[in-house]
Amino acid sequence: MKTNQVEYKSPSKVIFEKFARHKDVSLVYGEPIELANKKVLPVAKALYAVGGGGGYSGESEKSQGEGGGGYIAIKPVGVYEITSEKVMFKPVIEFRWVALLASVCTFGVICLLKNRNLK
Template identity: 45%
Template sequence: MKIDELMAEARDAITVRRVYSEPYERDGVTVITAASIGGGGGGGLGKDEKGQQGEGGGFGISARPVGAYVISGGKVSWRPAIDVNRLLTGVAAVAIAFLVTRARVARARVRAERG
């Protein structure tokens, strides 16, 4: 893929339509979901020993839900999405840090008592 084509694809991939969904309306309640979008890319060109020129690149994009706007009775409210995997990862990291710190403090106390 040529670098110009890569940049055009990247520009088309990151649009407001990727962040906000089309409004969904039912029974007088409208919901518009929202996502966090991130991406990155790179490319380059060069020549080999024979003088032949080449170019290439790549682009990646990721998305995760962050919540939804709910419109009901003329009022707008934000409902955050809960990412259970991220929440569990955070809790596990805190628990591991606590256990490691607790063990080190206990060893330090034993050393201090000995002398």
């Protein structure tokens, strides 16, 4: 007797299989872009974490439970400019770090000026 059973595919397994197919440098290096006499190769930083779990009830083979979750972040880091003479990396400068540095320096100068005026 043949039964019509549908194969159950775990959600966690689908996620792990997807990352297993792309575990090479294609996650961080983009396709080269040709401009005039140079190539530009984008570079990113990829961070991912996944987890999951599952189980079966002892009462019946049909009882089961699974759960999973994950985090994916892709952040641009910079580009490689490739010409016939040289290869140069140009990083992406994040505005928030520049603003933080400027704020800290301004605060330091204000503190120094206040201490100078108190003497």
